[in-house]
Amino acid sequence: SQQGEEDPQALSIQEGENATMNCSYKTSINNLQWYRQNSGRGLVHLILIRSNEREKHSGRLRVTLDTSKKSSSLLITASRAADTASYFCAMDEPLSGTYKYIFGTGTRLKVLA
Amino acid sequence: DAGITQSPRYKITETGRQVTLMCHQTWSHSYMFWYRQDLGHGLRLIYYSAAADITDKGEVPDGYVVSRSKTENFPLTLESATRSQTSVYFCASSEVHEQFFGPGTRLTVL
Numbered sequence: 001s002q003q004g005e006e007d008p009q010a011l012s013i014q015e016g017e018n019a020t021m022n023c024s025y026k027t028s029i030n031n032l033q034w035y036r037q038n039s040g041r042g043l044v045h046l047i048l049i050r051s052n053e054r055e056k057h058s059g060r061l062r063v064t065l066d067t068s069k070k071s072s073s074l075l076i077t078a079s080r081a082a083d084t085a086s087y088f089c090a091m092d093e094p095l096s097g098t099y100k101y102i103f104g105t106g107t108r109l110k111v112l113a
Numbered sequence: 114d115a116g117i118t119q120s121p122r123y124k125i126t127e128t129g130r131q132v133t134l135m136c137h138q139t140w141s142h143s144y145m146f147w148y149r150q151d152l153g154h155g156l157r158l159i160y161y162s163a164a165a166d167i168t169d170k171g172e173v174p175d176g177y178v179v180s181r182s183k184t185e186n187f188p189l190t191l192e193s194a195t196r197s198q199t200s201v202y203f204c205a206s207s208e209v210h211e212q213f214f215g216p217g218t219r220l221t222v223l
Contacts (some may be wrong), residue, residue, distance in 0.1 A: 055145065106156075
């Protein structure tokens with residue numbers, strides 16, 4: 001069954017620096033999403049990348065996907081204190097025939113002002 | 114109010130009691146999900162539903178029961194609460210890929 005793991009578990013950077021988070025998964029996917037969670041809140045969708053895409057951008061976010069390595073990365077450029085949050089990847093299970101996703105363990109990002 | 118709501122937001126109960134967590138969405142999304150979030154485990158899927166009267170198990174379904182008689186509601190019941198079910202529970206809904214999450218219910222089982 002699908003499993004997701006993120007690396008690093010926690011990351012602390014200075015404002016203005018770039019933050020990179022990595023996600024590895026076990027089984028083949030059609031789609032992978034990234035979500036953000038502010039402390040004590042529900043998750044918010046950031047971006048979706050399909051298995052036939054290698055890179056996708058949204059504002060200061062850049063997501064890459066390497067299906068041969070079963071991994072994805074999320075890059076946040078020019079980070080701000082407001083980017084402090086936990087970030088999760090989520091992978092679908094194509095064989096399920098549903099829109100069910102399995103979430104990774106998350107990366108806690110702290111951006112210091 | 115439009116969106117997805119959960120109630121209660123906080124709940125303290127005792128071992129062995131039955132507890133029901135409520136989830137309501139106003140978008141008429143087909144899919145609804147229940148997750149639990151524990152430190153070190155991320156979000157784990159408990160149950161999900163693809164439509165009214167269609168539910169299926171997720172990664173950690175033991176000890177939980179769900180029903181979905183109406184599209185907009187997806188209650189989660191802990192039939193006999195255990196301390197290991199102390200967690201933060203999130204409900205989410207989606208029509209296709211993007212999931213919309215509720216604010217969560219913090220449940221403590223003493």
